Amino acid sequence: MSETTQKRMRIYFTGVGGQGTLTATTLLSRTALDAGLDLVAGEVHGMAQRGGVVESVLLLGGWRSPRLDPGEADIILGFEPLETLRGLPYLRPGGAVFSSSDPLPPVSVSLGNAPYPDLADIESRVRAAAGVCRFLPCRELGLQAGSVQSGNTVLLAAACASGLLPFGTDALEAAIKKYLPAKLQDVNLKALSLGAAAVAG
């Protein structure tokens, strides 16, 4: 611990209230802690959870601040494509984006008062800005693994399998086995392989 030589990295998570973004952040934080890394994570609770945007951060390698400013994130994990696009200014030039491609329309969109941006447009805008960009059908892969919620693990696994994090999918697998309730482990381990395979292919 506390080796100043640890590689510093900042990850920005964004999603929608009720999706499980904070649970995913905590799982990845525990993975990092067990991998012997210095870390701090930050999240915003409160009103945001009534269907609002939920943002959180994980900073590895000796950072102390529990928040990010635009241009500071090395990696964005977007659990909803509109929120990935909204959060894009947080990415540093050349940073990586892993995002779900499954929209959760905000109320203004479902009530017909505003259009949801075109998905292909979102993807091309993210691709133009990011050094690495992967959009994954997390909902479908999650369902394939056994539950919509495990779509979050698909996204975490994709990031771990990319080689960009200071740990790999084996560390995430160990964390799933250590920290998730027994009845959720199989589904999430399956989701992990699907996420890893999706970026390998």
Added chain:
Amino acid sequence: MSMHPLLTGGRGERHLLLTNEAIVRGALEAGVSLVSCYPGTPSSEVPDTFRKLGSDRYVLEYSVNEKVAFEVAAGAALAGGMALVTMKHVGLNVAADPLFTAAYSGLPGGLVLLSADDPGCHASQNEQDNRHYARAASLPCFEPASAAEAREMTREAFRMARELQQPVMLRTTTRVNHMRGPVEFGELPAERSQVPFERNPGRFVAVPATARVRHRALVTAMKKAREFAENSRFNTEYGDPGVRTGIIVSGVSRNYLADALATGGWGGRVRVLELGMTWPLPEKKLLAFLSSCDRVLVLEEGDPLLESGVRELAQRHHCAVRVEGKDELLTVQGEYSTTLLLRRLAQYLDCPCPALTSAAPAAEGLPNRPPNLCAGCSHRAVYYAVRQVFGDDAYYSNDIGCYTLGVLPPLRAADFLVCMGSSISTGSGFARVSGKPVVAFIGDSTFFHSGMTGLANALFNRHDLLVVILDNGTTAMTGHQPNPGMAQEVLGEASLHLDIEAVVRGLGVTQFARVKAFNLKGVMAALEELKDKKGVRVLLAEEPCALYARRQFRKGTTQVAEVREQGEDARRCLDTLACPAFYRDGETIAVDENLCSGCMVCLQVAPKAFKARKRG
């Protein structure tokens, strides 16, 4: 008993904790006897964690408001136990009365007050800086910057509170409450730590004669506290001792500074004095630092309190150091950040600021995602009915809770809101001077918090308004904490359910109706009847919070709503009720089965357009 690591983890174990969980561990390690609170973001996870643990090591209570919570905790500390009382920053305004006088009498068992401030107004109506209270009431104050520090400081705050017999403040801010980090545990005591109460009315009965004496005792205690601050391990220096460019920093800004220095590569160019115990100021330590610097920059979110103290100290001791602090960049508003401090440090050190570029500019015109009343929220049904009956003729006095979200169109059920419990009293004053009809909305928890006094006043002073109590049976906004209105079977044996109707009638309200919020016809009929009457009228609208009912009672309906006829009626319902379970698919309107809770209010709004069907 719970097998949670917070209760079972031994000395030396490391766990990833939310700061609010680390505060719990610190209090347990200190030997806390009683925890009282009124929930409020960002403090709520502290009592909620104690509740989840459910240990017999301590007693936990959700008090009806912060003043009561403080007084209960003060009583526990008088009786010789260690007491923790938690609240959000604005809650301390409510608790300020007992706070000031408890500091005079002192509390032998030891009381720690958690004041969770909210710079940036993430979930609050203001961003007041409660470090003022530490100064005004004379409380030693700790400001942690990490989860690990929060555990240590909570423990140290209790040690100090017991030794000085004075209340001690643990002051946090939202970013700190809601950060996670590794925490190394200390020892858990075998039992809670208690001292006997010795009768001493000359000290503990606050009257003028004792107050004069106790004020002197308080000044003496704070002198001792200042010595603690001088030697506190939380007040530390780093950087090359030869450097004469100084920074004095406190609270969460310590994190932003450390990261900014690392990013800029400026660690060798400044000397830093970090304050974790921030009141009383360690004057000797500060003066030694100031004397060895040509310039110092003071970094603190909120008001320039530390800065003023530093300036005063320098002036008093004829210290020639140049002091910088709040300016156009470092304002009293909002939060600091690493990039903000990078920019300010670049100026201070007269060097270029590292380029801060984003991969992309902010995308424009994206649909927003504001928080909203849930699908199946009973508040929406009541607001809809009130709008139908009163329209824009009435003025709407709202209060604090989920239901504040009724301010949004199309419900537009809020014209003004001041603070917790203000709906009835502010509505009373508004009606008296404007002569207009006023409808005041208040939730069950807020009613018990400070609505009851406003209602008593409205009766006593013969005010004229309609009060709608939105009773969803829980403290929904902050995470479903108990309140006296909660059902007895949920409360369990430790708490007693209070009947809101009995309270209202007991105060003397005679114009009263009690309705089920989802019975639209019943709600509207009651509103019509109360509308034309004069004086204080109360409508109690009941329906459990939909989220809570699903979680607590595993209550799921077997039915969902479905559009059976497209057209004008369906559109009217969508435009006026705006339930988030509705969606437009091109020209047609549909109901998302996964979101629909089956409340069937839409069927009553537009019977021709909607029908019920079996789920699935």
